Amino acid sequence: MAEAHDRPPEQFTLRMRRYDPESGSAPYWDEHTVELEPHRSVLEGILQARDRFDGSIGIRCSCRQAICGSCGIRVNGEPALACHTHLDAALASANDGVIEIEPMGNMPVIKDLIVDMDAVHWKKIQRVTPWLLAKQPVPEREYLVSKESMVDVTQTMACIQCGACVSDCLAMEVDPGFIGPAALAKAYRFVGDPRDDQQFERLNDLAQDPQGIFDCTHCFKCVEACPKGVNPMGQIMRLRRIATQDHHIVDQNNGERHEAAFASLIKNNGILWEAELIPRSYGGNSWFGKFAPAAGKELMSSIPTAVRGLLRGKMTIPKILKPHRIPKPDLGAVQAIYDKIESRPERYELNLYIAGEDEPKEPAAVATGAAEESTSPEGSANR
């Protein structure tokens, strides 16, 4: 809900992580106290410090309204656009009453808050063939396509390339080669575009790549990080669904079967049976399948993980040998969700740009989407 914008200026202390590549010294912390109305942005705070105290503070910025994508930083450890983060909100999430400001992660720092986006972000964008491969022949006027399809891809078109999602992508931290949330969201912008001629080729490419769509670990970090509601992880999941369900692409990374195994395990047990996951990923949901040679290999390689789980008590021998289930009534409720989703004639896909309600008095947007989408305005389902 709207907040009050009529409070007088207050003092805010910013602790900035500075780095001067020419000094030969390590990064250091630098504190400045600024005075601004609480709803003003962290960017305005940084600029006041720069204007009044130290003109050498390095930060990229331009529009001040969250559209140019220049000022991606970390505020109190979380990725954000400096111009899109209010000082009072930043103070509320600070540990010790000081707003901590750092450059984004997963990208090398050039100076102060400025990171090398070319070396990471833009390279990954180029990986996904980021231009329309238009269907031929090109019409004389516009391509005739549905209203919904254009609104749909506008969600990913709305990505401002700020890098906030890249900054905190956990999969990229482990595997720097992962194509990553921003570039894969960009890929959806073409895969979802009915004017593009290469939907299958694009999806097959991204599915077969070991660092492609199945490299995402579903951690939601990018969804939280995105200042524009692009929902990068959601787009990656849509790429997976279109690749597997519409094009029946079976990838060499076993991503498609792994995901199916996950889904069927939860359907059967209501909770994950870890020991069965890998065999089922390779052999499918059958007893003989468990002895697939590739499964054996993968099982061997995951023994250290299993042992660690045993040592920490996360796993027990009976849990490994015997399927564990949630209580029956709960399992029934879980399975009812599956039944409801699987009985739909068409898949529901979410899009923030298609808003569900017209009149304020109507009940909130269709329930399907409400839980998954946290960014406002209200998300809702569309087919």
Add this chain to the structure above:
Amino acid sequence: MPAHDVLIIGAGLAGQRAALAAAEEGASVAIMSKVHPVRSHSVAAAGGINAAISVDDDWRSHAYDTVKGSDFLGDQDAIEVMCSEAPKEVMELEHMGVTFHRNDKGEMDLRAFGGASMKRTAYVADITGQALLHVLYEQLLKHHETVARYEEWFTTSLLRDEHGNCCGAIARDVRSGKMEAFTAKNVILACGGAGQAYKPTTNGLIVTGDGISMAYRAGAPLMDMEMVQYHPTCLVETGILITEGARGEGAHLLNANGERFMEKSAPNKMELASRDVVSRAEQIEINEGRGVGPDKAGIYLDITVVPRKRTLEALREIVNLGKDFAGVDITREPIMIRPGQHYIMGGVKTDVDGRTPIDGLYAAGEVACVSVHGGNRLGANSLLDTLIFGRRSGEHAAKRAASMGMPEVDVNAQLLEDAARIDAIIKRPRDGRRVSEIKTELGETMNKYAAVFRDEAGLQGALETIHRLREEADKAWIDDRGTVFNQDVLGAIELGYMVDCAETTVVAAIERKESRGAQFRTDFPERNDGEWLKHIDVTLTQDGGAGGPQISYSPVTITQWQPEERKY
């Protein structure tokens, strides 16, 4: 030393469109920008792009609306070019991949916009500029073999050979601090307007008049500089823009008495009169005490009259802006706005192919003045301007390049001079003012005296202030002594660019002793076609600039529409 057929400075819509066009003509192209191309301020254009693509529409109707919008100061030959080529251009962008919103038949949907006689504005929600800019950048990535990109390079001056022709530019690699001379057969300036000479402004921090000033210093005439557009709907506190698309979708403007005051000045078009008319009407309400808010300094923009679903779908960006930057849910309550500096109609004087009077130097987009906007630009005509004249400049420059050899010019003297200038700024003693202080005073001066209403005394006072600020700017000191990403020193150079733009704006505003378009002189409140149906050109005297700005005039081209009284 890099050498190219066509060097484009600025990588917003005009620059990127020029680069693509020149590359398609077979030229070797370089595009240079002080920021990454997708950060260019074209990204902030929200509402849409005008083109007579509807079967019920005709480009002549678009052209007439534009002429009328310009208060008959626009050059009609240029307006005809822009409006007649618009449908093809927009279709081409659609084919490149712009996700234009569709109607139920799957055709491009069109929305209403100010000063337009019918729905003619194609749009992508309210992120049209962003969608266009990102799609053009996709094309640059696709054509990476023919278009060299110099991203985060700051241009310090234009090169001219002994014949006076433009033959390249000196630039500084922002990342390394390295200075480099780029020779080119042609240079296209496409680096935007000068909004940062005003405070507040809707323009980004990078919009500092670099191209206008560099061309002016190189001897190119500037035209229509007095014509500065105040957008009717900017957030009261920060000056952030609320798109005209809101009024296009049906939103109302209300004064403190809850009246739709546009009835008084534009009984037919109401909120969708041209921007100069609406901004003036708002300012009158505020000046006469009918404003809203604690200081009565605002006007209510009521978007709640638009169906909520439509607002969320087609005006999503301003729903978020309202919430994040004003604390208002625009789907539930009115939001407080006021007029704010948004665009400059003036710029480097060009013809319809983007040529300036200096051979080899082109300009396109907000940096240029063709003039298609004259005294007042219609909403959604700026994106069109950038694309049409960006493309035409690129094509023309590429063709010109094909018929000539690479200029041989000794660049060292100027390269060293620019490097020394930067070095001197870095080493300035700390006995003057800070760059930021001078910039703030400049912006506030312009916003007070060269705004919606102007008069002789105010403008003369502003000019005196600007002269003092120029002296102070020449001595302003900075903190950053480094070379890597020294944004501080670039800020000092930008300040000099902005002072040039402010000075030429005020000089031209003093000169034009009438009220036309965005220039409203309270001491000359009427339009005076007899004396002032002409452009004011401002040129820097070529004695090293000591004589300051010189005024001359050029005629307005009229093809089929004679000036008439302007009513909305």
